[in-house]
Amino acid sequence: MDEGSLIAMKLAKCKTGKMIFARLVEGEDLLTGITQVAAKAKISAGFFFLIGTLRSAKLGFFHEGKYETIGMEQPLEIVSCLGNVSVKEGEVFAHAHVAVSDEKGRTFGGHVMPGCVIGVTGELVLIEALGIRLVREFDDKTKLSLLSFAKSTHRIKQKRSNAV
Numbered sequence: 183m184d185e186g187s188l189i190a191m192k193l194a195k196c197k198t199g200k201m202i203f204a205r206l207v208e209g210e211d212l213l214t215g216i217t218q219v220a221a222k223a224k225i226s227a228g229f230f231f232l233i234g235t236l237r238s239a240k241l242g243f244f245h246e247g248k249y250e251t252i253g254m255e256q257p258l259e260i261v262s263c264l265g266n267v268s269v270k271e272g273e274v275f276a277h278a279h280v281a282v283s284d285e286k287g288r289t290f291g292g293h294v295m296p297g298c299v300i301g302v303t304g305e306l307v308l309i310e311a312l313g314i315r316l317v318r319e320f321d322d323k324t325k326l327s328l329l330s331f332a333k334s335t336h337r338i339k340q341k342r343s344n345a346v
Contacts, residue, residue, distance in 0.1 A: 194331040199310030200225070206234070206304030212263070213296055216276040219308060220267045226274055227316040230308040232263040235301030239282055241292030247325040252292060257301055258282040261289060267308070268316035270327055275318055277329075 202223045206215035216230060236258040242249035265278030278294040318327035 192331060194314055196227070196311045196314035199228075199312040201310070202306075202308040204306045204308065206232075206300045206306060208237070208300055208302060210300045210304070211296060212236070212280075212298035212300060212304060213276055213278065213294055215300065215304060216265070216267075216278065216306060216308070217274055219306060220276060221274045223308065223310075225267055225308060225310045226269050227311040227314050228267045228309050229311065230265055230267065230276070230278075230306060232260060232278075232304055232306045234260045234304035236260060236282060237299040237301040238297070239280070239290075239299075240295040240297035241280065241282075241290065242295045243292050244326070249293060249295065251295055252290070253297075254282070254284075254290065256284060258284060260304070263294065265294070266316065266329070268318050268329060270318035277318075 200223070202219060202225070204219045206212065216232070220226070220228070238256070239254040239258055241252045241254070243252065259282060261281040261283050263278055263280040265276055268275050268277065279291065280294050280298070281289055281291040283289045314331065317330045319330045321328045
């Protein structure tokens, strides 16, 4: 990597805090479940990984300023699901990518969109990032809410929910 690349790169260091293990249940939306676990655990900065199954999936592929959605209405194995937790518009926000396989072992992947429905189970490991504020801020150039490490005064809105 040349020195010019380092100038454009943004990095931040932090320590890890608590580690949460959770099981998402059949019929639950994948993103909603991850977000609810993070909010209930009071984690607004962190990363996660998840394995399990999906009843159906909606994957996104970012192209020319918007997500194109790929729908899959079939049972799928979650080969890998990775992502991070941050704050977007004052609320806990989960951003994830997933690789899934069908009954023939064909693998598909993309951005996790709302509508990925848990099949039998979703086994989540969520790790808190301490001493850092991760905030998603809209970027006009890319039309995406990009991760920012800048100090922020954003507050997390707490949603009342008995589910998790």
